[in-house]
Amino acid sequence: MAQRATITQVAQRAGVSIASASRALNGLTSATATVEAVRAAARELGYIPDATARSLKLGRTLQLAYAVADIGNPVYVEMMAAIQEVVSGAGYRLLVTNTGDAAGTVDLVTSLQRGYADGMVLSPLRVTDELVAAVAQSPVPVVVLGRMPESAGVDTVAPDSAGGIALAVAHLHAIGARRIAFVNGPADTIPGRVRGGAFVAAAGPDAPVVSAADFTAAAGHAVAHALLSGPDRPDAVLAANDLLAIGVLHAADQLGLSTPDQLAVVGVDDTELGKLFRPALTSVDLGASERGRRAAELLLERLNDPHKKPQQVVVPAALSVRRSSDVKGEPMADDARAPHQQDQEGER
Amino acid sequence: MAQRATITQVAQRAGVSIASASRALNGLTSATATVEAVRAAARELGYIPDATARSLKLGRTLQLAYAVADIGNPVYVEMMAAIQEVVSGAGYRLLVTNTGDAAGTVDLVTSLQRGYADGMVLSPLRVTDELVAAVAQSPVPVVVLGRMPESAGVDTVAPDSAGGIALAVAHLHAIGARRIAFVNGPADTIPGRVRGGAFVAAAGPDAPVVSAADFTAAAGHAVAHALLSGPDRPDAVLAANDLLAIGVLHAADQLGLSTPDQLAVVGVDDTELGKLFRPALTSVDLGASERGRRAAELLLERLNDPHKKPQQVVVPAALSVRRSSDVKGEPMADDARAPHQQDQEGER
DNA sequence: ATGAAAGCGCTAACAC
DNA sequence: GTGTTAGCGCTTTCAT
Numbered sequence: 001m002a003q004r005a006t007i008t009q010v011a012q013r014a015g016v017s018i019a020s021a022s023r024a025l026n027g028l029t030s031a032t033a034t035v036e037a038v039r040a041a042a043r044e045l046g047y048i049p050d051a052t053a054r055s056l057k058l059g060r061t062l063q064l065a066y067a068v069a070d071i072g073n074p075v076y077v078e079m080m081a082a083i084q085e086v087v088s089g090a091g092y093r094l095l096v097t098n099t100g101d102a103a104g105t106v107d108l109v110t111s112l113q114r115g116y117a118d119g120m121v122l123s124p125l126r127v128t129d130e131l132v133a134a135v136a137q138s139p140v141p142v143v144v145l146g147r148m149p150e151s152a153g154v155d156t157v158a159p160d161s162a163g164g165i166a167l168a169v170a171h172l173h174a175i176g177a178r179r180i181a182f183v184n185g186p187a188d189t190i191p192g193r194v195r196g197g198a199f200v201a202a203a204g205p206d207a208p209v210v211s212a213a214d215f216t217a218a219a220g221h222a223v224a225h226a227l228l229s230g231p232d233r234p235d236a237v238l239a240a241n242d243l244l245a246i247g248v249l250h251a252a253d254q255l256g257l258s259t260p261d262q263l264a265v266v267g268v269d270d271t272e273l274g275k276l277f278r279p280a281l282t283s284v285d286l287g288a289s290e291r292g293r294r295a296a297e298l299l300l301e302r303l304n305d306p307h308k309k310p311q312q313v314v315v316p317a318a319l320s321v322r323r324s325s326d327v328k329g330e331p332m333a334d335d336a337r338a339p340h341q342q343d344q345e346g347e348r
Numbered sequence: 349m350a351q352r353a354t355i356t357q358v359a360q361r362a363g364v365s366i367a368s369a370s371r372a373l374n375g376l377t378s379a380t381a382t383v384e385a386v387r388a389a390a391r392e393l394g395y396i397p398d399a400t401a402r403s404l405k406l407g408r409t410l411q412l413a414y415a416v417a418d419i420g421n422p423v424y425v426e427m428m429a430a431i432q433e434v435v436s437g438a439g440y441r442l443l444v445t446n447t448g449d450a451a452g453t454v455d456l457v458t459s460l461q462r463g464y465a466d467g468m469v470l471s472p473l474r475v476t477d478e479l480v481a482a483v484a485q486s487p488v489p490v491v492v493l494g495r496m497p498e499s500a501g502v503d504t505v506a507p508d509s510a511g512g513i514a515l516a517v518a519h520l521h522a523i524g525a526r527r528i529a530f531v532n533g534p535a536d537t538i539p540g541r542v543r544g545g546a547f548v549a550a551a552g553p554d555a556p557v558v559s560a561a562d563f564t565a566a567a568g569h570a571v572a573h574a575l576l577s578g579p580d581r582p583d584a585v586l587a588a589n590d591l592l593a594i595g596v597l598h599a600a601d602q603l604g605l606s607t608p609d610q611l612a613v614v615g616v617d618d619t620e621l622g623k624l625f626r627p628a629l630t631s632v633d634l635g636a637s638e639r640g641r642r643a644a645e646l647l648l649e650r651l652n653d654p655h656k657k658p659q660q661v662v663v664p665a666a667l668s669v670r671r672s673s674d675v676k677g678e679p680m681a682d683d684a685r686a687p688h689q690q691d692q693e694g695e696r
Numbered sequence: 697a698t699g700a701a702a703g704c705g706c707t708a709a710c711a712c
Numbered sequence: 713g714t715g716t717t718a719g720c721g722c723t724t725t726c727a728t
Binding site: 006007008018019022023026028049050052053054055056057058 | 704705706707708
């Protein structure tokens with residue numbers, strides 16, 4: 001563990017003042033001879049400028065934070081990977097935090113006042129008034145992944161859940177499904193509410209909807225087993241995410257229902273799991289990676305121009321059709337864009 | 349975006365010196381009246397101490413870094429979640445970085461000289477002499493996930509790959525497998541080399557081994573299709589990770605081989621994917637979460653005592669037996685501990 | 697118990 | 713082009 005050299009030592013060794021050393025190192029006006037001497041001294045001493053001191057002086061940390069409720073969730077990981085890439089490309093380091101519950105999220109946003117990061121991408125579990133207030137109060141810009149009232153005055157990036165689910169319902173109708181059921185997650189979550197509402201809008205108020213205890217395969221299996229054993233068995237199921245859909249496939253298999261012939265199944269999120277499962281799962285791609293990328297870009301843009309108008313970006317959805325809903329009627333398009341995506345983004 | 353208050357303002361408002369304000373806030377010796385006045389002033393101003401200034405003064409950032417080659421890989425994510433939990437519990441923030449290739453890793457370790465973190469958990473793709481040197485030179489402690497020469501003098505946390513693979517081979521023998529093949533990933537990677545070597549050690553030099561182009565299901569499928577179509581078809585396959593194993597299952601299914609009767613399949617890593625796949629995948633659990641936790645703990649311990657002896661921890665492996673290798677002969681134990689785990693950790 | 701002052705390492709006026 | 717100086721916000725001697 002080597003001892004670190006300071007700019008003072010570099011200056012001494014080069015025989016110049018500290019200011020000259022700083023200038024030479026940062027490429028400001030200085031004589032060629034000075035630059036060389038300083039560079040040499042720095043090299044010999046293995047000098048690397050201290051990030052903390054620099055931050056204190058400059059008023060910026062060159063760090064950005066990504067806060068999310070459950071860092072184990074593949075969708076958030078996908079976003080994180082995209083964010084990490086954009087952010088590091090711009091010379092920033094990425095801080096990752098688990099918010100846990102809703103209260104934790106508010107604390108986290110207020111903690112930004114400590115000034116350990118120049119901005120934050122926040123993926124909140126729920127949007128409370130308290131959270132909106134905290135975000136508005138934040139001393140550094142926050143970009144929210146999800147929707148927020150425009151009055152909050154923050155940049156947001158949201159998926160086009162409604163468009164994506166409409167796409168899935170249309171697809172199921174097209175392959176001849178007569179009775180489409182929706183397997184939702186808990187209705188008191190944001191995705192549960194939004195996706196459930198979108199399904200009703202797309203499939204009509206009479207389409208059957210059941211809610212699983214949480215967004216897991218086990219919960220999906222439990223609720224699907226009942227659904228598929230009961231009267232008026234559906235011939236297609238749209239699940240609120242891929243895990244639930246896998247649970248549905250398990251139940252169908254267990255009950256001896258063949259997929260897709262007797263039961264077509266579609267998920268949401270288009271995860272790796274769905275692609276590798278057999279039968280491969282048709283799924284609504286909500287563009288997690290793209291959302292992460294856009295959020296990071298919006299944050300960087302706002303850092304450059306704090307006064308620009310807040311944007312509400314909606315990332316378009318797509319449908320990846322695979323074996324779990326692929327019957328002869330439908331051509332094997334691997335990808336379809338949402339027709340009614342409401343991308344409200346402005347310039348760029 | 350509120351303006352942030354400084355300790356100077358708090359001191360003024362409370363009618364005391366800056367030093368007294370600092371002492372009162374940090375719980376050092378000060379009169380009760382002073383404490384109250386300062387607390388009140390701080391509350392009224394919404395004062396929160398600046399992390400950067402504090403870091404500069406204290407010489408510690410309260411940040412730890414986690415560096416990994418591919419942040420999208422579920423195994424690394426599992427480790428990250430565990431690290432995040434330990435680290436944040438101890439009051440540290442977690443910085444996450446993608447190293448990319450091997451050269452990037454060395455740069456990253458040297459970049460620690462910037463002093464933006466108090467320590468690092470490093471999960472290197474390959475261990476080169478250059479990297480060992482960089483780690484040894486690091487101004488802050490580095491804990492390596494993987495093995496390193498003891499002479500490097502750093503704390504390491506490694507999986508017991510050999511023990512885990514021996515467990516899998518023994519299990520396959522126990523269920524009656526006569527001819528066990530190993531589907532490896534690229535042999536020029538660390539896991540490829542270690543796991544391949546462990547298999548040969550456990551199954552003997554005559555056991556068939558093939559190498560896939562990378563650690564993906566597609567690569568596993570390709571190589572397994574050839575393996576299972578050729579002469580001397582194996583009756584069991586151990587794959588170097590779960591993705592490869594899924595590829596093997598795809599190939600078996602495609603060739604009309606029933607699992608586990610005609611072909612038993614076992615993976616390594618015990619991922620969520622394997623648990624949800626049908627047939628559910630038997631897999632060697634290398635304790636990713638536990639490794640992440642131990643690495644973070646070792647880092648914290650070293651921060652507390654920089655002079656303690658470097659430790660080489662080996663986390664025990666276990667076998668999760670599931671349907672893909674579950675034949676009647678074997679009782680349905682869900683979990684078995686490695687008998688020859690070589691846990692070399694010292695105290696604690 | 698408290699205040700004055702030094703200083704962490706760096707950058708940016710400012711004057712020469 | 714370069715040196716002197718101030719100062720980012722905080723903690724911590726050192727006197728008192």
